Amino acid sequence: MAEEIRVSVEFIEKELPLAPPLYVSVFFMTQAMGRQATAAEVAQKLDILESDVLKAWKYWKGRGCGLWKEEKKARALPSARPSYSAAEVAVSLKNEGVKELFSYAEQKLGKCLSHHDMVLLLGLHDWLGLPVDVIELLLNYCVSLDKRGMHYIEKVGISWAEEGIDTVEKAAEFIEMRRRGYREIMREFGQGNRLPSQAEEAYMKKWIREYKLPMEIIKTACQRTVLRTGGVSFPYADSILRHWQKAGVRTIEDVAALDAAHTAKKEKAPETKKAAAQPKKNRFINYTQREWDESEWEEMERRERDQW
Template structure:
């Protein structure tokens, strides 16, 4: 396969990994995806030519695995892939070092990055299409807000959890939760506590989680706890069915789980059944294969596990009918078999021959 040209905006004499990558992206990504990203950084830092096949050999992956990793990081807006005649030819790194991509007042490029940022792993709801712009409150407005005891408590608790003085962007975001999402003091406190417990102190992650809760019309702490508990139970059941242990779901897995549980409204029993069939067929966990099964069931109107049994019975019946059909031997296509055979009276022929003599 052809070599790839790698370009980065800020080259250095060493392999540099931005704090943004470590803080905001690495913990949520598949470990194999992280390996590919770091190896590409190492190559571009030293002007080393590389190809998809070389990367695949390096980590004992398939080329498809490498492409999947690259597309994941492109979704995260950390790289840009360039194609020529449908062939990947260039990988351009987008350097976030020293740049606050979480700032809603940042450049238009940063704003575009936000739209494709990673979905919080603690939520099932997709927030695509629900991204809302954080208002920029004036210094006078913020001063008025800070006279509210609830706001004072929110700012104090958030600073305690994040362990730092809040930036203007972070204050604007918290005011947005209170003023526009109409979250109560208790709900905002639980939101901050929950996100920090997930290992993230990023206001971007907190905002994504808040928007997901708003989309679910969560207004109380008890509703938020029920939602997060349901998410963990769903993920645990599906991962357990696939035999996946000791890791959190990555973004595309979260999207599939969301699709099956929310869009298709399938029970965990139905999803577990599809996972089991996937393992029997592919001998490995595959969200893509399971999705084909579940999408087919959804299109056929499956609502209950008994509906699947009926589909299985119908499939067996059709298979049996196909097996019972007589096979076409092709005899009618043979010109010798189509020839009208003549019948002879051999005794009569013998008498005629004797008379001739």
């Protein structure tokens, strides 16, 4: 280790009061061990998780106080969930937030957590970076769907992290959209008693989040889809909604105006189209029919009688 650590008075006065205590420990331990120290080595010295060291380095880099070579600064969290040992799980329990999370999970899931359960929950917090209160909402949401399996919970957690759902507000918005929005759409398709598939969910998410269409407009498109196709067709409904979104539709009145414009356009179609549908005349029917008067019929009958 280095014999002494030099920091400025300005750093002590301005940075140390703002930084989390753990990040301060990482800062000085990294200084003491030198630039060649790895995150794993610093974590071992401080008896903390390697990911905590990486988070601390990221924090100090953001504060303009990076201490490490460029390749160290470029390090990121692993792409796959770490495999935490029993000792690492025990260390995580020193964090009151993690301890409360495990207790809450046992209460919601109605069981004592196994080591594997703890590893998955710890991964949501430590690896994916989801706050404890967000994970608690995640657990509550999954249990409400009667999905208590840890792999399912982790799968939903990963999708939340990928979508940037990292606050209670964002999580609540997602849950409301899923419970109310998705359910209403599925009901309009006559599918209210089943959960949507992944592909169906992608369509609904696009309508609500990307197109930003009101629910009454989405439901109207679903109704038209069922009437026109006789069944459930998310691609067909998407074609309707994509057209409406491009046309600036926001209300039912907008839909009615669009329908009226379409009907008016059809009624103004050239008469030549109707004429083209008529059968063509040919040499067998292209003549003017002769009209016979009563005297001619009588004369014809008289000649026929004379022949007999």
